[in-house]
Amino acid sequence: MLEGILIGLSAALSIQNLLMVIAGCLIGTFIGMLPGLGPMSIIAIMIPVAITLGDPAAALILLAGVYYGAIFGGSTSSILLNAPGVAGTVASSFDGYPMARSGQAGKALTIAAVSSFAGGTIGAILLMIFAPALSSVALLFHSAEYFALMVVGLSAIAAFAGTGQVFKALMMTILGLILATVGEGALFNMPRFTMGLMDLQSGISFITLAMAMFALPEALFLVLNPAGSAQGSGGTNKISGLRFSRAEGRAMTPVIGRQSVQGFFIGVLPGAGATIASFLGYAVERNLANKDEQAQFGKGSVKGLAAPECANNAACTGSFVPLLTLGIPGSGTTAILLGALIALNVTPGPRLMTDTPEIFWAVIISMFIGNLVLLVLNLPLIPYIAKILSIPRNFLIPFILFFTLMGAYIGQNNATELLMLVGLGVIATIFRFADYPLAPLLIGFILGTMLEDNFARSMQLYRGVGFILERPMTLGLLVLALALVLLPSYRARRARKRAEGVADGD
Amino acid sequence: MSTFGWTRRAVIAAATVTVALGGAAQADDHQVMESLHFIVPGGAGGGWDGTARGTGEALTNSGLVGSASFENMSGGGGGVAINYMIENAASLDNTLMVNSTPIVIRSLTGVFPQSFRDLTLVAGTIGDYAAIVVPADSDIEGMDGLLASYADQGPDFAVGGGSVPGGMDHLVAAMVMQAAGEAPTELNYIPYDAGGKAMAGLLSGEIDALSTGFSEAIALADQGEVRILGVTAEERVPAYDTAPTFMEQGIDMSFVNWRGFFAAPGTSDEKTAQYISALEAMYETDAWEDVRARNGWVNIWNPGDDFRSFLEDQEKVIGDLMTELGFL
Numbered sequence: 001m002l003e004g005i006l007i008g009l010s011a012a013l014s015i016q017n018l019l020m021v022i023a024g025c026l027i028g029t030f031i032g033m034l035p036g037l038g039p040m041s042i043i044a045i046m047i048p049v050a051i052t053l054g055d056p057a058a059a060l061i062l063l064a065g066v067y068y069g070a071i072f073g074g075s076t077s078s079i080l081l082n083a084p085g086v087a088g089t090v091a092s093s094f095d096g097y098p099m100a101r102s103g104q105a106g107k108a109l110t111i112a113a114v115s116s117f118a119g120g121t122i123g124a125i126l127l128m129i130f131a132p133a134l135s136s137v138a139l140l141f142h143s144a145e146y147f148a149l150m151v152v153g154l155s156a157i158a159a160f161a162g163t164g165q166v167f168k169a170l171m172m173t174i175l176g177l178i179l180a181t182v183g184e185g186a187l188f189n190m191p192r193f194t195m196g197l198m199d200l201q202s203g204i205s206f207i208t209l210a211m212a213m214f215a216l217p218e219a220l221f222l223v224l225n226p227a228g229s230a231q232g233s234g235g236t237n238k239i240s241g242l243r244f245s246r247a248e249g250r251a252m253t254p255v256i257g258r259q260s261v262q263g264f265f266i267g268v269l270p271g272a273g274a275t276i277a278s279f280l281g282y283a284v285e286r287n288l289a290n291k292d293e294q295a296q297f298g299k300g301s302v303k304g305l306a307a308p309e310c311a312n313n314a315a316c317t318g319s320f321v322p323l324l325t326l327g328i329p330g331s332g333t334t335a336i337l338l339g340a341l342i343a344l345n346v347t348p349g350p351r352l353m354t355d356t357p358e359i360f361w362a363v364i365i366s367m368f369i370g371n372l373v374l375l376v377l378n379l380p381l382i383p384y385i386a387k388i389l390s391i392p393r394n395f396l397i398p399f400i401l402f403f404t405l406m407g408a409y410i411g412q413n414n415a416t417e418l419l420m421l422v423g424l425g426v427i428a429t430i431f432r433f434a435d436y437p438l439a440p441l442l443i444g445f446i447l448g449t450m451l452e453d454n455f456a457r458s459m460q461l462y463r464g465v466g467f468i469l470e471r472p473m474t475l476g477l478l479v480l481a482l483a484l485v486l487l488p489s490y491r492a493r494r495a496r497k498r499a500e501g502v503a504d505g506d
Numbered sequence: 507m508s509t510f511g512w513t514r515r516a517v518i519a520a521a522t523v524t525v526a527l528g529g530a531a532q533a534d535d536h537q538v539m540e541s542l543h544f545i546v547p548g549g550a551g552g553g554w555d556g557t558a559r560g561t562g563e564a565l566t567n568s569g570l571v572g573s574a575s576f577e578n579m580s581g582g583g584g585g586v587a588i589n590y591m592i593e594n595a596a597s598l599d600n601t602l603m604v605n606s607t608p609i610v611i612r613s614l615t616g617v618f619p620q621s622f623r624d625l626t627l628v629a630g631t632i633g634d635y636a637a638i639v640v641p642a643d644s645d646i647e648g649m650d651g652l653l654a655s656y657a658d659q660g661p662d663f664a665v666g667g668g669s670v671p672g673g674m675d676h677l678v679a680a681m682v683m684q685a686a687g688e689a690p691t692e693l694n695y696i697p698y699d700a701g702g703k704a705m706a707g708l709l710s711g712e713i714d715a716l717s718t719g720f721s722e723a724i725a726l727a728d729q730g731e732v733r734i735l736g737v738t739a740e741e742r743v744p745a746y747d748t749a750p751t752f753m754e755q756g757i758d759m760s761f762v763n764w765r766g767f768f769a770a771p772g773t774s775d776e777k778t779a780q781y782i783s784a785l786e787a788m789y790e791t792d793a794w795e796d797v798r799a800r801n802g803w804v805n806i807w808n809p810g811d812d813f814r815s816f817l818e819d820q821e822k823v824i825g826d827l828m829t830e831l832g833f834l
């Protein structure tokens with residue numbers, strides 16, 4: 001292994017490959033910042049360029065750089081504009097956007113950059129040490145466990161229960177699950193709930209729904225609240241400190257430690273990935289936090305931002321395990337990377353490490369370099385990026401609207417998406433006026449399809465719901481989900497009872 | 507299904523790259539067309555996308571076509587792109603749409619109201635056979651073994667695939683079982699939403715066998731992860747001749763998942779002949795051989811009227827099977 005690492009190190013540290021990492025990270029970050037352009041489309045754009053390089057190690061290093069860069073850049077639009085361009089950064093907007101709104105955009109971006117760096121680097125260390133052994137972990141989960149994992153993911157909505165909106169949050173989750181059933185699913189060869197419209201056949205696209213739920217109501221809200229239109233939407237024109245305090249750093253450290261490992265292992269599972277990792281990370285950290293910190297979640301909590309940012313980067317690194325050691329792509333993005341590898345005459349699988357160790361190790365070493373380059377490139381840029389929020393609202397809103405509409409359109413090249421975006425956006429704005437939380441709807445929508453597919457598959461394999469009792473790991477995960485949902489409300493009730501008891505006693 | 511398209515800018519960038527590559531290639535003394543635009547009915551990175559881009563690359567690199575551009579048009583399982591070809595027929599000079607076996611299956615099931623008859627058929631250009639695989643450490647050594655296990659376990663014997671019930675992977679598995687004398691409706695087919703996830707299901711032991719494309723099967727067999735029990739070709743495929751055909755194991759069936767090109771309805775015979783001659787000349791070039799070998803495609807050449815009769819046959823075979831399976 002040591003020999004392999006040295007070969008990889010010398011390959012990754014060649015001038016050409018270092019330039020590849022830097023170029024890949026830069027391209028990825030800047031395109032990734034545009035809402036609507038996720039890592040998948042950016043990598044697809046870069047593939048012809050990578051293939052002409054001819055050298056598989058250089059090509060893969062370039063593409064991997066683009067991949068981390070895009071994930072890194074993607075959280076920027078999530079935090080600054082509440083416009084998550086990829087499902088994996090939705091959870092980053094829960095606390096990142098409130099933080100940015102309260103004038104701490106610079107700090108939010110710094111926290112995101114540091115957490116991403118830590119998640120990616122710790123993930124790469126785990127990958128380097130355990131990759132060969134982890135191929136069996138990747139195959140540990142059957143559909144039954146994936147179903148249970150999605151249920152655990154849904155328990156992230158419990159985070160919205162604390163605000164006394166339990167039933168509203170539940171209703172919105174169910175609405176999200178219902179929206180996820182539209183279109184032609186993986187399990188039936190007939191379209192459902194499309195009302196005969198061909199544009200609904202592939203279902204509602206994630207980007208359209210995310211923009212409609214988050215970015216559009218945000219912009220409309222600003223329009224409907226003309227007071228302060230002239231000022232920047234960052235509250236004050238001054239972007240206060242870019243650094244987080246020592247106390248905040250201390251609070252983040254255990255979160256980063258836990259979420260790097262948890263996120264990485266969720267990423268290793270080919271049926272899970274960065275999105276699940278970020279929701280689970282958010283849910284778990286909220287439950288582990290003490291009462292005062294819990295109240296901060298959703299309002300700009302440092303922990304609430306660090307957890308998903310760290311988890312999704314670690315998960316992206318983890319997803320290289322099934323790709324490199326089994327040749328199995330766990331996500332659309334890794335499927336494209338697999339295609340590029342095969343085009344370069346590299347077949348990933350158990351023999352990759354022995355047949356072409358220089359490629360295997362060069363990729364892993366380039367992950368360290370990539371993460372470092374991203375941090376070094378981005379920290380100095382943060383003050384300039386954060387300035388976006390000091391643009392007066394009457395200039396910022398058209399800008400947000402433009403990118404929102406563009407994001408929805410280029411996802412599908414289909415003008416109907418624009419009509420759907422505006423329609424759903426108006427509905428979402430009404431929901432916001434009625435004080436219904438919109439994030440649970442999006443969580444339900446993202447997890448709904450995977451929840452249904454895995455549940456139906458397990459039902460078919462076990463001819464009934466028997467799998468819940470027959471598979472201990474499934475049962476264990478479902479119990480965990482129950483605990484994550486019930487624990488906060490139980491704690492809240494006990495606290496309330498105690499408070500009442502004191503009041504009665506007086 | 508999540509699909510991410512290309513921005514205009516990306517299309518232009520990709521086209522620029524292709525043109526740049528084309529410029530470096532041979533002189534254009536044998537150029538057949540000045541430019542060609544490809545409509546891809548799905549997102550970037552899929553099979554259709556790869557076919558269109560690979561073909562465009564070979565045509566420009568060999569100098570047969572001056573420049574190629576690409577447009578991704580997702581939606582409706584390909585129906586949006588077909589609709590576009592029909593509605594804008596009058597203005598679609600030099601435009602080809604890529605498609606494959608699903609155009610037959612999806613028009614049968616009514617996913618979209620049109621069929622290949624509503625377009626101008628240009629040619630089927632490449633194909634991929636299908637295969638049935640088991641994990642490399644499985645006790646099943648050949649189709650005999652698989653049928654014995656199936657007889658033994660009945661509905662507990664699960665065969666998976668990366669398509670919906672009634673989709674291509676399911677139909678291939680059902681065709682094999684039917685040709686082996688089993689009732690195709692009895693087969694317990696487990697659908698996954700992507701080939702990669704189905705492969706993970708096989709290796710994790712959730713399913714017993716997997717119906718998949720031959721090129722994916724080769725990649726995994728090369729790595730020692732799976733054993734190929736049968737391939738749907740009529741004779742062993744030279745690129746991987748250790749994989750037995752179903753026919754040589756006494757199961758009389760063959761199947762090819764073709765990919766090919768269509769033009770807008772009402773395209774003149776002259777123009778169609780021009781498209782066909784460009785594609786036919788492409789086969790002889792080194793540029794095409796590079797692209798083909800890189801992607802592991804099998805050349806099939808099925809132009810014009812041959813293409814029509816091939817599609818009509820395939821429609822009948824698949825239609826009969828789907829009726830028997832209860833999908834129609």
